[in-house]
Amino acid sequence: MKWISGMSVLCASFLLAAAAQAAPVCAVGESANVLWKGKWYPATVTKVNEDQSRCYIHYSGYDNSWDEWVGGDRYKKSGGAAAGFKVGDAVSVKWKGSWYAASVMQVGDSKYKIHYDQYDNSWDEWVGPDRIKAR
Numbered sequence: 634m635k636w637i638s639g640m641s642v643l644c645a646s647f648l649l650a651a652a653a654q655a656a657p658v659c660a661v662g663e664s665a666n667v668l669w670k671g672k673w674y675p676a677t678v679t680k681v682n683e684d685q686s687r688c689y690i691h692y693s694g695y696d697n698s699w700d701e702w703v704g705g706d707r708y709k710k711s712g713g714a715a716a717g718f719k720v721g722d723a724v725s726v727k728w729k730g731s732w733y734a735a736s737v738m739q740v741g742d743s744k745y746k747i748h749y750d751q752y753d754n755s756w757d758e759w760v761g762p763d764r765i766k767a768r
Contacts, residue, residue: 657685658705664762665690666717668707675717675762693717694727694766717762719744727764734768 659678666673666763667690679700680689687702691705711717718724718737725732726747739746 636721654697655709658687659685659710664711666709667692667703672767673709673717674767675711675765692766693762694725708755716720718765718767723768725766725768739760760767 654673659681661681663676663678665676665678666672667676669692670726675693676690677693678688679691682689683685687704688708689700689702690708691697692699695748718740720737721760722737724735724737724745724747726735726749728731728749734750736750737745738748738757741759744761745765746757746759748754748764749756
């Protein structure tokens with residue numbers, strides 16, 4: 634009887650491990666945060682490998698040369714772009730093709746209210762993840 638219950642525990646452990654491995658890490662089009670050099674950056678999944686264990690991501694606000702494959706250890710699904718930055722973060726914001734120093738004032742579901750450094754409050758605006766990056 635001990636052998637059977639031991640085998641049951643072993644089989645259950647194996648099945649749980651197999652199920653965890655089979656769960657996809659990500660899905661194409663999903664918003665995510667990706668860990669790079671100790672900081673989380675907003676990104677979007679553009680491809681998923683065959684066994685769904687790795688995600689090819691595009692960092693929001695960066696050119697395609699930064700796109701890369703990442704595994705689950707550096708990837709977390711976001712509830713929207715707002716999970717990438719928090720109030721007070723120093724960021725760069727793209728405006729008319731150039732990047733300007735700014736800080737995050739508020740975080741919304743898929744946007745950030747920013748204040749441009751060295752500009753008055755009349756320039757404050759809400760921006761999406763395609764116009765903001767870490768400084």
